Structure formats: C-alpha cells, structure tokens
Amino acid sequence: MPQDRRKFLKSIGSGTAMVFATSSQLWGNANTSLSSKLSAFDKTTLATEAFWETVQSQFRFTERLTYFNNGSLGACPTPIREATNAFRDILDDFPSKYMWGGWDEEKESVREKVARLFSVSPEEIALIHNTTEGMNLIARSMDLQEGDEVILADHEHTSAVAPWTVWQASKGVQLVRPTLPLLPKSVEEVVAVYRKAITPQTKVLSLCHLVNTNGMLIPIKEISKMAHEKGILVAVDGAQGAGMFDTNLREIDCDFYTVSAHKWLFSPKGVGIFYAKQTSQF
Ligand SMILES: Cc1ncc(COP(=O)(O)O)c(C=O)c1O
Structure with missing residues (x-):
C-alpha cells in the first residue's frame, strides 16, 4: 500500500x-x-x-x-x-x-465498535449490507412448518414482511397482521396487541423498533419479555432506530436485530449490521 x-x-x-x-x-x-x-x-x-x-x-x-x-x-x-x-x-x-x-x-x-455501541459481544455481530438482507437472513434461517404463525403488525416495512411471505407461499406459514393503535396511550396498549395475536402456533414476532410510517417507538423490551415467557422468538427491524437513540440490545433482550447503518449512523452506503443473541444462535 x-x-x-x-x-x-x-x-x-x-x-x-x-x-x-x-x-x-x-x-x-x-x-x-x-x-x-x-x-x-x-x-x-x-x-x-x-x-x-x-x-x-x-x-x-x-x-x-x-x-x-x-x-x-x-x-x-x-x-x-x-x-x-x-x-x-x-x-x-x-x-x-x-x-x-x-x-x-x-x-x-x-465488529468490536458495533458490539460496544449496542452493548453486546462481537461474536453476536455480523456485518452485512442492510436491514433487508438482515430480515431475510433471519427468516431464511428458521425451519418453519406449515401452520406455524409469524406475527407482523400492520406498520411493518415491506423489507421485513417480504421474507416471511416467501415462507407463506412455499410452506404454508401463516402471517398474522394485527393493527397497532396510531396514538397508543401506554406501553401496555401496544404489548397487548401482540399478546392477543399470539396463539399456540406462534413461532416468531417480527417487528420494527421505530416505525417508519408515524415514528412510533415500539416497546421491544416489554414485548420480548412477554414473548419469551411463551417461548416465542423476537426479530427486530432496527432500520430507523440505530443512531436515533442509544440501543442496549442486552437490555431490550430481543433475539435478532438488524440495521441499515447507511441511514442514521452515517456509514458508507451498503453497510448493515446483524445481531443474533448468543443463546438464540442456531
Ligand atoms: C423500517 C424500515 N425497515 C427496513 C427498511 C429497509 O432498509 P434498507 O433498504 O436499507 O434495507 C427501511 C427503509 O427505509 C425502513 O424504513
């Protein structure tokens, strides 16, 4: 050089x-x-x-x-x-x-800097290209069967919905699409939407951290706790969250989190982040 x-x-x-x-x-x-x-x-x-x-x-x-x-x-x-x-x-x-x-x-x-930024370990971080790729990685890594359900609320971005629709078409996985309140009055009101949508067939909650439609911040920590008590995985689209506020992934405790660093983290174009919690890696 x-x-x-x-x-x-x-x-x-x-x-x-x-x-x-x-x-x-x-x-x-x-x-x-x-x-x-x-x-x-x-x-x-x-x-x-x-x-x-x-x-x-x-x-x-x-x-x-x-x-x-x-x-x-x-x-x-x-x-x-x-x-x-x-x-x-x-x-x-x-x-x-x-x-x-x-x-x-x-x-x-x-990887070390990213891990520090999100308060996790470098072994839980992979560098990818964008959130779309990350959401595809999550969906493609799951061995879902016919009749299994994935919950995606009505505000989810197309990039996060499309990978699951592939499983819907090819395997008969069911997409459950609850409606989120536009102006929720409490954290519990949002958590309750997800709780009510869960059935014994639910395998994954796939949700945005910060919704791109109306800027709503989704209470991931509370939703993860509720979902984990029922043995359900939580996959988060962090495209609009990372760089907008500090995110401690250990604390919010989702299983997967994916980011487009070329949005609010000012990175070069085509730099994304993928997080998989150590205990959820399979
Ligand atoms: C909430 C949300 N998720 C995912 C994406 C997709 O991001 P990318 O095209 O960088 O993969 C966007 C893009 O605007 C978004 O707003």
Whole structure:
C-alpha cells in the first residue's frame, strides 16, 4: 500500500469503523482536527449555532440542497466519504488480493465498535449490507412448518414482511397482521396487541423498533419479555432506530436485530449490521 494512503487511513481510523458511534464518539477517530474541534463543546454549548455549524461543515451536497432524507439513505460526512474512496483505491491497486481476503483487523475492529455501541459481544455481530438482507437472513434461517404463525403488525416495512411471505407461499406459514393503535396511550396498549395475536402456533414476532410510517417507538423490551415467557422468538427491524437513540440490545433482550447503518449512523452506503443473541444462535 502506498505510504501516503497508509498514513491517511491511519489518521482517520479504519473506514467504516469510524462511523459506528454516537454523538462525540461518532467523530472521535474521523480525524484529529475535527475531534478536537468538537471536544471544545461541552454540555452547555452542545445546542449552540457554533456546534451545529461545525457539524454542518462536515457535509456537502448538491448546491442549494437541504437534505432531510436520512430515513432512506443517510447523509455521509466528508471524512467518511474520503475514507470510503481511499479504501476503494486500495482495492483497485491490487483487486484480487482483496477479493480473497484482507482487512481482517479492520473488520474485526468494526465488529468490536458495533458490539460496544449496542452493548453486546462481537461474536453476536455480523456485518452485512442492510436491514433487508438482515430480515431475510433471519427468516431464511428458521425451519418453519406449515401452520406455524409469524406475527407482523400492520406498520411493518415491506423489507421485513417480504421474507416471511416467501415462507407463506412455499410452506404454508401463516402471517398474522394485527393493527397497532396510531396514538397508543401506554406501553401496555401496544404489548397487548401482540399478546392477543399470539396463539399456540406462534413461532416468531417480527417487528420494527421505530416505525417508519408515524415514528412510533415500539416497546421491544416489554414485548420480548412477554414473548419469551411463551417461548416465542423476537426479530427486530432496527432500520430507523440505530443512531436515533442509544440501543442496549442486552437490555431490550430481543433475539435478532438488524440495521441499515447507511441511514442514521452515517456509514458508507451498503453497510448493515446483524445481531443474533448468543443463546438464540442456531
Ligand atoms: C423500517 C424500515 N425497515 C427496513 C427498511 C429497509 O432498509 P434498507 O433498504 O436499507 O434495507 C427501511 C427503509 O427505509 C425502513 O424504513
């Protein structure tokens, strides 16, 4: 690897690795000057114009574009764009080398950072491409039989519904589609929707953490507890959750969680996260 590129990558951390963190952590190893710029802000100045101007200066878009659509594909900060392009250059410097391996240390360090971000262990994390792939991995890994039921409420994203409809068509698995209240008054009101939909045939609850239709936050922790008491697995579509708020997967205790880091975690496009709780890996 050319010396200047090696130096550059060292200075910014390892490409995608730097994106898996929140707030000040997020920028920590993006580059030293940015990190020191942001560390100049404390709790009392975090909400000031100066802070946000510093953040804004890390993004660039088509002229006169104000970008609000992180829910589809997130904005990518300049240090991350530069790191992504630098990695692509290294690959193109010696294509077949990186076709068969390489970057093991970098990938491991990303897995460790992701694990820390979600308060789990690296052995429970795999790096994938997006939430759609993750939900497919979950559904495809299950040995469901005719008559088994999967619960998917009416707000689920197509990407999370489609993998189960494959089992519906090919194996006769039943999809149960309860209706969630639009403005629930309590956590229990949402938990009760899932509880009532459960039958002795229910094998999986597949649900969004943060619903993309109306922004509703689903109480995963309470639903997981209820489902686990009945021996049912809980698979979570975290596409819109990760990066919007801190998520402790150990605490919410779902079995599977999947994320598109290219939304709210500012990663390069096509970087996703897959979590499988150690005791639910099979
Ligand atoms: C709730 C939800 N789930 C899944 C997805 C699919 O994400 P991706 O296309 O990154 O796989 C989206 C995309 O917007 C979404 O909002």
